[in-house]
């Protein structure tokens with residue numbers, strides 16, 4: 001039997017190349033060897049304020065981009081979190097087993113709540129419990145995510161273990177899978193900050209639907225430093241980030257890349273990088289146009305995805321309720 005892989009993406013902001021290189025591209029390649037489930041996590045999106053009209057459109061747009069990036073609805077289950085109510089139900093039950101102390105250690109909450117002060121929602125604090133429910137409902141073995149989500153997957157694993165210790169074998173223990181290269185793509189404008197969809201400054205990120213000219217202009221303006229030589233040096237975060245993106249897309253080794261740019265400057269790297277990014281996104285953008293040409297297509301895929309996910313989730317939820325003595 002194939003192992004189960006589950007991962008999710010929040011339909012907020014734009015899909016940038018950080019999300020693509022750090023996570024989505026791995027979901028696509030894992031479809032061959034794993035039983036794969038990909039979820040557009042709209043309930044997570046509302047942990048911070050959202051415009052309802054934009055949110056609904058984004059859910060479809062994100063699903064379309066995942067399909068265009070290579071998620072195959074025949075081989076993977078692609079669905080929207082709020083279409084399967086078991087996610088909310090299990091999140092509540094898990095809430096009652098996850099100690100406050102564990103949640104208080106979550107670094108993402110600490111970072112995100114600084115900006116919102118007292119207005120921060122209880123949902124944002126509880127975000128990892130809902131994420132644990134997403135993962136545990138499907139007897140997930142592996143969770144491919146970027147570096148920033150590792151702590152959340154570990155909390156899901158700890159929650160599963162705690163529940164199993166109290167009630168006996170109930171949940172499969174999931175493991176995070178973090179890529180060796182590209183687990184944390186940095187902002188082009190500020191290479192000390194993670195490239196983020198909620199960070200909307202012009203020149204911060206490259207969106208999957210950016211035109212070739214926009215991509216070229218953003219990369220040429222990317223923040224670097226005053227050195228000249230093009231080498232992988234982590235103490236020069238700007239150039240290191242550009243080289244990392246180049247490395248992932250071309251699949252070349254570090255030494256090979258350094259010798260390609262020996263005697264050349266940052267400008268040469270930027271020009272070459274812009275072209276490889278344009279070329280990797282070109283077919284994806286073309287597929288996105290085809291997919292969205294039929295307005296009913298994405299909705300039909302999401303409906304069928306929820307129909308496939310629901311019975312799996314309901315079965316786990318029933319097992320949990322039985323153990324806890326509910327109903």
Ligand code: ATP
Pocket residue numbers: 008009010013018019020021022023024144145146147148149182183184185186194195196197198199
């Ligand atoms: P944001 O910072 O925009 O709020 P996020 O990480 O919270 O982004 P998602 O879009 O849900 O939001 O992330 C989808 C996947 O992409 C996750 O596995 C996440 O770890 C990964 N990811 C997001 N940004 C990056 C990045 N800059 N580098 C590598 N992986 C990333």
Ligand code: LTN
Pocket residue numbers: 006007008009010041044130131134135143145149152
């Ligand atoms: N919190 C994740 C999105 C997410 C997720 C999941 C990822 C929600 N539920 C379950 C993996 C498994 C993020 O990237 N911001």
